[in-house]
Amino acid sequence: MISIAVVSGKGGTGKTTIATSLFLSLDNVQLIDADVDEPNCSLFLDIRTQHVKDAQIPIPVIDSSKCILCGECVKNCEYNALANLPNQILVFDRICHGCGVCSVVCPTEAITEKNRSLGKIFSGIKGNRRFDYGELIVGEELSTPIISTLKEQVDKKKDYVIFDSPPGSACPMVETVIDVDYVIVVAEPTPFGLSDMKVVVETLYQLNKKFGVIINKEGIGNEELENYCKENNIPILLRIPFDLKIAKSYSVGNNFLTTFPEWKEKFQQMIEEITEEVKNE
Amino acid sequence: MSDNTDIKQVTVISGKGGTGKTSLISSLAYLLQNYSILADADVDAADLYLIFSPEKSEKTDYYGTKKAVIDFDKCTKCMKCYESCRYGAIDQELNIEIVRCEGCGLCKHVCPVDAITMIERVSGNYFVSDTRIGKMIHARLVPGEESSGLLVAEVRKKALQVAKEKNKSLVLIDGSPGIGCPVISSLSGSHLAIVVSEPTISGKHDLERVLELLKQFNIPGFIVVNKSDINMEITQEIEDKFEKDFPVIAKIPHNHIFTQAMIEKKTVVEIDSEDKSVKDIQETIENIAKLILEKLKISNKNTF
Numbered sequence: 001m002i003s004i005a006v007v008s009g010k011g012g013t014g015k016t017t018i019a020t021s022l023f024l025s026l027d028n029v030q031l032i033d034a035d036v037d038e039p040n041c042s043l044f045l046d047i048r049t050q051h052v053k054d055a056q057i058p059i060p061v062i063d064s065s066k067c068i069l070c071g072e073c074v075k076n077c078e079y080n081a082l083a084n085l086p087n088q089i090l091v092f093d094r095i096c097h098g099c100g101v102c103s104v105v106c107p108t109e110a111i112t113e114k115n116r117s118l119g120k121i122f123s124g125i126k127g128n129r130r131f132d133y134g135e136l137i138v139g140e141e142l143s144t145p146i147i148s149t150l151k152e153q154v155d156k157k158k159d160y161v162i163f164d165s166p167p168g169s170a171c172p173m174v175e176t177v178i179d180v181d182y183v184i185v186v187a188e189p190t191p192f193g194l195s196d197m198k199v200v201v202e203t204l205y206q207l208n209k210k211f212g213v214i215i216n217k218e219g220i221g222n223e224e225l226e227n228y229c230k231e232n233n234i235p236i237l238l239r240i241p242f243d244l245k246i247a248k249s250y251s252v253g254n255n256f257l258t259t260f261p262e263w264k265e266k267f268q269q270m271i272e273e274i275t276e277e278v279k280n281e
Numbered sequence: 282m283s284d285n286t287d288i289k290q291v292t293v294i295s296g297k298g299g300t301g302k303t304s305l306i307s308s309l310a311y312l313l314q315n316y317s318i319l320a321d322a323d324v325d326a327a328d329l330y331l332i333f334s335p336e337k338s339e340k341t342d343y344y345g346t347k348k349a350v351i352d353f354d355k356c357t358k359c360m361k362c363y364e365s366c367r368y369g370a371i372d373q374e375l376n377i378e379i380v381r382c383e384g385c386g387l388c389k390h391v392c393p394v395d396a397i398t399m400i401e402r403v404s405g406n407y408f409v410s411d412t413r414i415g416k417m418i419h420a421r422l423v424p425g426e427e428s429s430g431l432l433v434a435e436v437r438k439k440a441l442q443v444a445k446e447k448n449k450s451l452v453l454i455d456g457s458p459g460i461g462c463p464v465i466s467s468l469s470g471s472h473l474a475i476v477v478s479e480p481t482i483s484g485k486h487d488l489e490r491v492l493e494l495l496k497q498f499n500i501p502g503f504i505v506v507n508k509s510d511i512n513m514e515i516t517q518e519i520e521d522k523f524e525k526d527f528p529v530i531a532k533i534p535h536n537h538i539f540t541q542a543m544i545e546k547k548t549v550v551e552i553d554s555e556d557k558s559v560k561d562i563q564e565t566i567e568n569i570a571k572l573i574l575e576k577l578k579i580s581n582k583n584t585f
Contacts, residue, residue, distance in 0.1 A: 038483075099367060171426075
């Protein structure tokens with residue numbers, strides 16, 4: 001099994017387009033949409049999914065008959081998820097990270113835990129393609145635990161597992177890419193695109209990941225992104241020209257490969273090269 | 282304008298990334314420069330610096346979550362920390378994988394010989410800088426760091442303080458894509474949200490989720506449909522579907538001027554062009570700026 005994450009610093013550069021196209025170019029493959037704030041892959045795929053489980057974290061429940069209001073839990077919570085009121089300890093559910101410190105420091109064993117759902121996991125299969133995605137419940141703050149739960153869905157019998165990552169380079173992106181074999185960075189050749197890509201590249205260096213860049217919407221801006229890749233010996237895997245026809249086809253939910261089937265071979269060839277690079281390690 | 286509570290905060294968000302949020306807010310900040318302080322709260326992909334070339338920055342370190350460090354002179358390799366960590370941040374050789382460490386301190390609490398300390402680390406910086414439109418507050422998160430929501434809160438706090446000092450009535454906040462922690466942090470306590478969307482089925486899907494968030498937080502919002510001519514049908518659907526709570530106040534057709542302005546390090550409204558399509562877009566953005574002042578009951582000094 002080879003796992004590949006599709007990432008981008010800037011949003012809207014074509015991550016979902018690339019991830020779903022890879023999925024439809026390959027056999028015996030799994031696609032995992034880890035952009036749990038705004039999961040969109042399902043809109044471009046004809047695969048029926050169902051809710052298979054919830055993504056949960058354990059949060060504290062305080063037994064007031066045992067609690068002596070000593071405030072140790074409040075003092076030791078790094079996330080300020082507990083507050084000491086005159087006659088009770090208040091738990092702010094939405095702020096709690098589920099780390100378990102409060103239960104450990106409580107001197108009277110007044111704290112137990114219950115599970116709280118932050119999101120939902122969906123899964124579907126069509127032929128030898130499997131698709132999973134996670135969805136953050138609106139109003140919840142923590143995307144990362146949903147991505148961790150989603151990673152339990154990885155099907156090791158597949159030849160390829162493709163992740164569609166959240167944009168940016170903060171914790172949700174790190175959680176998505178930290179265990180994968182290869183990362184594809186999708187970038188657009190504009191000043192914003194380059195600036196955001198540089199942050200992603202620094203993060204990938206820090207995580208010691210193999211990666212390459214797909215330049216999407218080529219021709220829209222300037223040459224600086226390409227020059228940056230060359231200067232830093234970052235491989236350019238593919239170039240997809242800017243074309244309003246692509247944007248229009250995307251707008252109604254057509255998959256890129258359905259509208260432009262001639263690209264399938266290019267994606268397959270790119271994956272072959274990536275596979276070789278990963279296996280040569 | 283003496284109290285913080287008089288200062289209105291407007292957050293520009295989008296749900297889906299790449300809809301033109303930063304391009305729009307930079308134009309609004311240019312037009313409203315007599316009224317507002319600009320805050321770049323998209324700390325994970327901060328791009329406003331490319332338009333406003335900030336200088337003479339006053340820099341503040343930002344301390345995010347702490348990280349665990351093991352003192353191996355004291356450690357007895359009892360493995361209690363390894364067994365307790367819920368984030369898989371400690372491996373069997375007792376190496377701490379910094380990017381997985383959430384800084385909760387559980388390992389420190391379970392260690393029987395006090396071998397673990399939690400160390401504060403600089404996870405980013407924020408800056409108050411001079412630009413051609415006045416002060417701008419912006420930040421940089423160390424790549425791969427977490428708790429961007431806390432840094433967003435710091436940026437906003439600083440922006441409010443500067444707005445007060447400079448006697449401004451408005452803080453304009455550039456939010457991040459999505460609906461999670463940094464977005465909630467950029468929205469909480471805002472008086473108005475400008476939601477930049479695009480007429481694609483994914484744009485519409487993401488818009489629905491972000492509007493639901495606004496409802497939960499009871500924040501009024503205006504929708505701007507960017508690249509509206511990519512799909513006029515979906516643009517119409519967006520107008521019809523949300524008109525009751527979140528009116529579409531502007532539709533901006535796809536235009537190369539957005540990328541052109543970015544390359545010239547200018548806002549779209551600063552571009553001198555005789556092209557009618559560009560002039561129309563500039564006028565549309567001016568109208569958005571006027572609507573913001575109207576909605577927040579800020580008297581229009583008629584300076585743009």
